[in-house]
Amino acid sequence: MRFLKMDPFLVGLVCTILLATIIPCHGAAVPVFHWLSIGLISLMFFLQGARLSRAAVVEGLVAWRLHIIILCCTFVLFPVIGLAAHAMFPGLLLPDVWLGILFLCCLPSTVQSSIAFTSIAGGNVPAAVCAATASNVLGIFITPVLVGLVLRQHGAVGGNPLDIVYQLLLPFVLGQLVQPWLGDWAHRNKTLLSFSDRGSVLVVVYTAFSDAVMQGLWHKLPPAELGMIALADTALLATVLIITILGSRAVGVPLKDEIAIVFCGSKKTLASGVPMANVLFPPATVGIIVLPLMMYHQIQLFVCAMLARRFARQTREENKLAEQAV
Template identity: 75%
Template structure:
């Protein structure tokens, strides 16, 4: 849990491959079309794997989810805009767009649920919240990115690109879910490898383009450190706000844990393909850097936090066991 994520190591290897052996010439359109195809396939499989019950629960269990969705799609973008306004010259413009793009993304599924479980939190709520975040994210993230880029002079992909590469495959997967959903669940590991392979293809294509455009000449090593600092500040701010916000509204500790972990996560799995659709090819490499760094930071920090929450839950349960029935009901 505390070591480097194996998938992150694969991403680093892919970036190194693109740095020393970038695709160029006749291979460029081939890889771009391949990236489009694997993105569509990935969102199709996401739709196929999500049961109708999970989607409905994720959309209708609104009390807990409303707070998580507000953290994911309101608090994060506001914090990102505030940081950009306070330190506009700290990062290059395209890197700032990457930070703002990160702030517009939905939550993760697997790690949100895993950390909630380790911390002793409300796992069913985490499952529904992560599902709802990803379902809504397909619609909300492109809209938020459009608003942010319009304000800060960037360009995003057209509406039809978003519809055909993201939304339509997801809806088609949902339509066919009753027939292929069981197969998708039986082959979850194989499909997970397919998803990750798709992301690696997109990253290789994006970074190849960026390297040919002079990425490593434009991005000094010191800026990677600054990106990590900005990502860390974002994560800490959200963790503090979600924890104290949950207590302020009187949520039990189990629900607070779900809010903290689901509300602070950002998905790498959907984020990289979305960036490939929403940004020009020459910009994608720089745009996804903040997301890749944030992904590893959130794993480290939340691993430590999950252990602390687990201790808190044991202490809470022990204190609760000492109370009389009358005191518990109060």
């Protein structure tokens, strides 16, 4: 039930957007927040590398049988659906909003909520842990490539590709190098690091939306457009959920594995997505591009919470039948 409540992180994001709308940073504060955002993004990915055990990385990368299905959902199915939707309804959303939808489709899965929903539903939790880990590790490499392909196709201009290496990949690798020394400390201070990660995202969002507000974001984005974004996000999530459920059953995947595929394959990470957008897109467009992702984040929590309860009932019934058969 806690996933049906408003996500505190999302509340913080909404408050940050309101602050950026009322008091956007400008003038001499702009370069300060710009470099602060870069520093916090690098620190965030460094700490992600430091807290992720080497064994988890290896296991997430080599346990490929079930994971390859989930990775295909995350990095193939989503982009295909996004590109197909754009081709069929190019005028449905503003161009920058469409880029936001396509960017969302290129992101890796979440870790925490994917595992939590799989556990609630009675699914294959070890597989969910490995798949979510693999998605996030590989996403550092795959997402920039996918976004680059989309940007070239739509004539948009992205950031310097080397920024991905300097701000995301290099800090993550450095974190992995020092993991034997910092790993235990990171695990003991998960709450502090979670607060640090979310605080970093809020600073990035404030900086991005400040620039967007100064560029006239709310004049370019009418209220009806927000409704269309929510509709597009909901349709995207529903399509992926239907395909993953029907596809899993068509190939005869056990229920526990089906649950892991559904919940890991349908999620998109907000915590890593916002920093990535800040690196990949020009500052003037980041604010509007991350809007679809922010709305998708809350929609996926609400829908998957209800779906997890339904799967939990199926799991209990299947377990009862198995016990009776014995």
